[in-house]
Amino acid sequence: xxxxxxxxxxxxxxxxxxxxxxxxxxxxxxxxxxxxxxxxxxxxxxxxxxxxxxxxxxxxxxxxxxxxxxxxxxxxxxxxxxxxxxxxxxxxxxxxxxxxxxxxxxxxxxxxxxxxxxxxxxxxxxxxxxxxxxxxxxxxxxxxxxxxxxxxxxxxxxxxxxxxxxxxxxxxxxxxxxxxxxxxxxxxxxxxxxxxxxxxxxxxxxxxxxxxxxxxxxxxxxxxxxxxxxxxx
Numbered sequence: 001x002x003x004x005x006x007x008x009x010x011x012x013x014x015x016x017x018x019x020x021x022x023x024x025x026x027x028x029x030x031x032x033x034x035x036x037x038x039x040x041x042x043x044x045x046x047x048x049x050x051x052x053x054x055x056x057x058x059x060x061x062x063x064x065x066x067x068x069x070x071x072x073x074x075x076x077x078x079x080x081x082x083x084x085x086x087x088x089x090x091x092x093x094x095x096x097x098x099x100x101x102x103x104x105x106x107x108x109x110x111x112x113x114x115x116x117x118x119x120x121x122x123x124x125x126x127x128x129x130x131x132x133x134x135x136x137x138x139x140x141x142x143x144x145x146x147x148x149x150x151x152x153x154x155x156x157x158x159x160x161x162x163x164x165x166x167x168x169x170x171x172x173x174x175x176x177x178x179x180x181x182x183x184x185x186x187x188x189x190x191x192x193x194x195x196x197x198x199x200x201x202x203x204x205x206x207x208x209x210x211x212x213x214x215x216x217x218x219x220x221x222x223x224x225x226x227x228x229x230x231x232x233x
Contacts, residue, residue, distance in 0.1 A: 007185055008178075008181055008182045008185040010037055010182070010185060010186060010189065011036075011037070013037070013038070013082040013083055014038045014040060014080060014081045014082050014083075015029075015032055015038065015039050015040070015081060015082075015084075015085065015186070016039075016040045016042055016077040016078060016080065016081025016083070016084040017029045017039060017040070017041055017077070017084075017085045018042040018074055018077060018078070018084060018085065018086050018087065018088055018096065018100075019042070019043075019085075019086065019087035019088035019089075020039075020040075020041030020042050020043060020052060020053075020071075020077070020087070021041065021043045021048055021049060021052045022088070022089075023155035023156075023159070024087045024112065024150075024153070024155045024158075025041070025085065025087035025088075026041075026052060026056060026155075026158075026159065027153070027154075027156075027157075027158025027159045028085060028087070028150060029041055029053075029056055030056045030059055030060055030158060030159060030161070031158055031189075031190045032186075032190075033056055033057065033060045033062065033068050033069040034060040034061075034161060035189050035190075037189060038067070038068055038069075039053075039068065039069045039070075040053075040069075040070055040071070040076075040077045040080050040081050041056070041069065041071040041072070041077065042071075042072060042073065042074045042076070042077025042078065042084075043071070043073065043074065044074060045073065046071060046072055046073040046076065048071075049071030049072055049073065049077070050071035050072075052071060053069045053070050053071035054071075056069050057069050059161065060161070074096065074100060075099075075100060075103055078100045078103035078104050078107070079103040081107065082107060082108070083107065083108045083109075083182065083183075084104060084107050084108070084109050085110045085150065086109060086110065086111045086112065086113060086137065087113070087150075088113060090114070090115045090116070090126070090133065093113050093115075093133055093136065093137070094136060094140060097136075097137055097140045097141055098140055101141055101143070104141055104143075104144045105141075105143035105144060106143060106144070107145070108144070108145050108147060108179045108182055108183065109137060109141055109144045109145065109146045109147065110147050110148070110149050110150065110186075111133055111134040111137045111146060111147070111148050111149075111204075112148070112149060112150035112151050113133040113137075113208070114133070114209075114211040114212075115128050115133050115208060116211060116212055116215075122212075122215070122216050123211075123212040123215045123216060124212055125205075125208065125209035125211075125212050128205070131202065131204070131205050132148070132201070132208050133148075133204070133208055134146060134147070134148035134173065134201050134204035134208070135201050135202070135204060135205075138201055145175075145176050145179045146174065146201065147173060147174035147176075147179050147183050147201075148171075148172070148173040148174065148201060148204040148207065148208075149170050149171065149173070149187065149195070150170055150187070151171070151207055151208055151211050152168070152170070152171075152210065152211060152214055152226050152227050153166070153168060153170065153193075153226065154218075154224035154225075154226065156224050157224045158190075164191060164192075165191045165192030166191065166226075167192055167226065167228070168194075168226035168227070168228070169193070169194045169195075169196050169226070169227055169228050169229045170184075170187040170193055170195050170196065171196055171197075171207050171227075171229075172187065172196065172197055172198055173197075173198045173199050173200060173201055173203055173204050173207065174200070174201060175200055175201060180197055183195065184196070194229075194232075196229050196232070210227075214226070214227075
């Protein structure tokens with residue numbers, strides 16, 4: 001009988017958040033800092049990143065000057081982190097990752113970027129030459145282990161710590177089993193969230209595109225809906 005895999009230990013890891021001054025990045029960074037994980041906020045401006053880190057530390061109830069959550073420019077964030085979340089706007093995705101290829105080498109990279117357009121009819125998925133944002137990241141970062149996750153988490157819900165449990169599954173995609181297990185474990189540090197393996201990176205396109213449907217649902221019903229996968233233990 002095969003023994004179950006050990007739960008990855010994230011307490012020794014530093015989590016970098018590129019785009020950590022935007023709503024999605026800040027929300028995830030807040031949740032991770034609130035449970036004691038070490039987080040580095042990344043931004044084009046180190047000063048802006050440090051300011052965001054101080055605001056998040058205060059929101060999480062951490063003491064002033066804490067090293068649990070800190071800020072740096074994007075290159076510094078990538079260099080100082082073991083696992084790096086990419087939560088930047090789609091139109092800057094390729095340029096940023098190209099510039100950070102060296103400091104991201106050997107790291108687990110989590111791409112949560114959703115290539116979407118908006119018009120009078122609402123949100124819609126954009127075509128991506130590589131198939132998805134995550135596949136573009138994998139092509140640009142050949143020495144990194146690229147995964148895809150956290151596409152469907154409401155930034156509003158993440159930022160509201162009075163929501164003590166978030167009713168949500170996070171689909172995690174990737175080619176490397178150990179890396180997807182790490183990212184699943186990272187998702188599950190947020191109370192109420194389950195990390196669910198969702199397939200290889202070639203399946204990331206439809207996961208990213210589903211965000212357009214969720215935005216439409218949330219606008220119509222004035223809520224912050226996510227997804228749950230049924231019939232899992």
